[in-house]
Amino acid sequence: MATQLEPDVRADEDAFRTEVQQFLADHFPTELKNKGSALAGVDGPTNETPAQKAWREAVGERGWGTPTWPKQYGGGGLTKAQARIIEQEFAKAGAYNPIGGMGVMMFGPTLLEYGSEEQKNEHIPPICRGEIRWCQGYSEPNAGSDLANLQTFAEDKGDHYLVNGQKTWTSGGQWADKCFAIVRTDKSDKHKGISFMLIDMDAPGVEVRPITMISGTSPFCETFFTDVKVPKENLVGEEGQGWTIGKRLLQHERTNISGGGRLASMMGQSLGDIAKKYGTTDADGELADKVLRDKIADFEIRWNSFLLTARRAVEESKAQGGVSEISSVLKKVGTKLSQERSELLIEIRGLQGLGWEGKEFTDGELEAVRGWLFGKATTIYGGSTEIQNNIIAKRVLGMLDHQ
């Protein structure tokens, strides 16, 4: 039921497509074809090759890494349709978007909504150019799912705040330049005592310790603040508005975690095909292990209906001009199914699918093990499955608050 585009709109889009293709031909270094970005994620250091740097600068200058953000702050100022064209043409050329990370996914959209003019002018352009890495100062040892229980305190010292406390699960903290944090400015009110502020990671008194996870990687850190001076102009919104702003930011985070498209690309190959390589087949060419075969089909059917659900959520949201209520299930279902898939992959491969290191294992096998372990985090972070269930029950199903 796609609406027919007006002819002049279509002509404009064709012209823009040509412009993107020309840009790729002029600027995309062929040596980077089908390679990922060194900067986009939070799971690696920021050493860029000259080619990567040139590509980041070329995209950043146009604002095409953040295509729909306003031009006055360094974004592309483009329509969603044009943003899709950039995505499509980049994908066709095997090019990645070098502008990424938490600044793009979470902090930028939130600052555009709540930041002052000065803050937007200062912080958004470096995000659009991919020059600054942001990390998230949210969770604390005693504030996980009960995030509003946070205790890190920012004391008013006239022209600045003096911040003391500890954050944890700071994704990419060891590589970040700046941190957007929610801290307590008033101890008398749980929610209204929270403020949203921006902290330089190289300020005196900030200490970062990476946490080694069960997967053997250290994508998260503990971050300690000891008498850290934060200028007053780094407060976003009003004092006490931090919970509202902080929750808005989490909506951006969830959208990113559950994005069906990304999950789909992660799970390209059919488990049935993989199982045929690792197991034996009978005379009909079917997997000889009928129990495993049943499990795989059972999973893949549910995985397919999840992809259909993610697609439906997008279509409904577009049609009704707001967020579809089924969007609320995508995070919980998508993460659960991803975990199930990792478990099945291990069952399919047997002990060959549990390798920790060594040449006897393929890269794919080793990555799957680390992915299986790290994947356990997905039902905990970004609002655990239990928190998602609370949200669905309360906001979508109208069941009453249990507290």
Add this chain to the structure above:
Amino acid sequence: MAVLNEEQEMLRDMAREWATNESPVTEFRKVRAAGEPQAYDTTAYATMAEMGWAGVIVPEEHGGSDFGFMSAGLVIEELGKTLTASPLVATTVAASAIILGGSDEQKAKWLPRLASGETVATLAVDEGAHHDPSVIETSVSDGKLSGKKAFVHEAHGADLFVVAAKDGLYLVEKGDGVTLTTRKLTDQRSHADIAFDGAAADKLAGGGESLLDDVLDRARVLTAAEMLGMAQQVFDTTLDYLKQRVQFNQVLATFQALQHRMADLFADLAQMRSAVEAGLQAVDGGFGVARAATIAKAEANRVLHTISNQGIQLHGGIGMTDEYDVGFYLKRARVLEAAWGSSSYLKDRFAKLGSY
């Protein structure tokens, strides 16, 4: 809910209004009490046909509206919500067989009658208690069809049978050589074993080698649409109940154990709706039908099974009573789960389609 066009919204609203006002579950109770073998209200079916519902997939030249399977599914879903007893699904499936495999003469003869509600038809494939189109003994020689069919839906009201024989699908009219034995199942609807003994048979010669599979896929998506309506209704009724039932001085809806269970069921229902709608749309689009229909029915089986059980559990004792409707959904659910493929059959088929 899939994004609908204007015609589809009108059709859905009309079906919803009629089902709610004219065919609530009390009407099904009347059908049950009447104990007629055809197990539906013939006047009600005539009204449904008058509103055009029996001809939704039938081409306009043969008296239908040609709105397609997604549209037919919308009507069937609404009727499923109130457990409306009718041969609408059976007749629509039979019509699809004639559309796919019939000659011009067969189409001209039967489709207008099916669309107008004058003729009721049904599909007879399975010869045992399990769906298995790979074991068919029924055969035809010199235009005479012989064999046994088991648990045929809506057999008592049917004037026309679309029968699977070893070498294809045949049209057989009620009459000489067709003997029904009633099989009373838990859903109190029409089911019968049929003995065909040299009954006059007219072959559906078109549609190619995949005709039977193609018709079964259409039966799967339409049945899944009925199941979707049932699952939605049980979910909604259960949620309403949890919001008003008080125990320990608080409404049940405030208990977190129940909230999380409902959140799980809500997610399951979302998956089921996506799968069923995609199955109906695949038939209309003519692309990837076998896979989409298999996913649709498999998800319908899985989710309705869970929701129909939880509907009883979450209602507590009252859910166990005949006076309360929720038990009817459980009983109908299991019959439809078995129809045109149980979960294990469908998973096997899905794996075969994926070549593993």
